[in-house]
Amino acid sequence: MAKVPVRFTLNDAEVALFVDPGANLLDVLRRGAGDLTPKHGCGQGTCGACTVRIGGEVHLACLTLAEAAEGQRIETTGGLANGAELHPLQRAFMDGFAAQCGFCTAGMLMAAKTLLDRSPNPSRDEVAEAISGNLCRCTGYEPIIDAILTAAAQMQGRAVG
C-alpha cells in the first residue's frame, strides 16, 4: 500500500513525511519525526502518556489518525524547554519530585501547560481536573499537583510558600 504524505508543524518546526495509511500520530511522531517525548502507554486512551497539543488543545496522539494531523500545529514536551533552560513546569516537576519513573511526565506536562495557558492561577481542584486523563502509578498525584501550582505561582511572579 502506498504511503501518504503528511505535513504539520512540530514545536514550530515544519515536518513533512510519508506515513502508512491508518497509522496513529504517536507512531509518526516517535518513529517518523524522532520526537520520543510522547510515550506509548496503553494505546487505548486510558493513560494519557501520549498527550500532545494539537492547535493548543490536548489530544491523545495514539488515538489520532496521522492523516488528521495534516496542516495542524502540534506541540510536545520536546518543545517545552528553551534550549538548556527548562520550562518552569519542568523545573517544578524536578524540584518537587513529581516525576519518579517518568513515564507519565511528558503527558502531565502537556496537560499542565494547557491548563496554565488558560487559567494562570488555577485552584487545586482545577489542576486535578486538568490532569484527570493522565495516569501516574508512582507519585499518588499530590507531588504533581503541588508542582503545577508551584510553577503557576512562579510564572505569575508570586512568592512560593
Added chain:
Amino acid sequence: MQTVETHPTLAGAAAAMRERSRYIAGGTLVMRAMNYGATGIETLLRSGDAALREIRHDSGGIRIGAGVTMAEVIASRELDFLAPVARVIGGPAIRNMATVGGNLFAAHPYGDFTVALLALDAQVIWADGHREGIEPFLAGRSGTRGLVAAVQVPRPATGEFRFHKVSRVKPKGVSVMSIAGWLPMAAGRVGAARLAFGAMGPTPLRAKAAEAALRGVTLDADGIAPAVRVAAEGLAPADDALASAWYRREVAPVHLKRLLLAERRV
C-alpha cells in the same frame, strides 16, 4: 494495512461505505480498535462536512451534528443542560476528540452521553435524512448500516433534566452506572418521566417500571419510594471489571434516589 478516504460531504462518505469500512471521527473508538489489531477494517472513511460540527435550533428542537465533540457540547450555550453529561466523559483530551456520533456506538461501559440522549427521547438523523427514535436505534445498533449525521434533542425546561454518573475513580473514571432523568413537572408533580440507565445492559436502557411509578408523584422521599423499589426492573447489567451485575442491581435504587432527590455526593 488500511486505506483512508476523505470525503467532502457526509453523503459521499455514506455512499462509499462497504462491508469492511469504518467511519472515523475523533478516533477514540476506531483508532483504539486498530491499535489492538482489529481485523476486518480495510477502509477508514472521514469527512470534513461542516454540517457535522453544527449545533443549531430547528423545528423539533436542537440539532447536534454527529461530529460535535464533548468539549464543544460543554462550550455551547444552547446545550447547557447537557454540559454536566459531557463534562464527566473521559479526561480533557478525550473530550476534545470524542464525538456525539461516536458515543451512540460506544459499547458497555462507555456511552454515557447516549444515556442522556435516551432519557431526552432524541431522534437519530441518518446521512440520507431519515429519522429514527433513539430507542429503536439502540435496539438495532449492533446491526447498524449507514452513517449518522446528527441527533436532535428537545430542550427540557430548567431543572427537568438530571444526570448522575457513578464511578469509582474521581474525577475521571469509567461508569459503574450512569442515570439520566427527564422529569417534566406540573403543579409540583412529575408528569411523563423518562429514566435511562447506562452500563446496566448491552446498550443504554430505559427503566420503564420506575418511570411508571413516578407519574403523578412529588419528588420527595415518600413520593419516589415506589419508583426506587423497582429501579433495576427491566435492566440487564453484566459482570465486568468495575462491578458485578449483582452489585449494580443492589446499588441502582440508591443512585436513582440520589438523582431524584438531587442529593449531591462527592
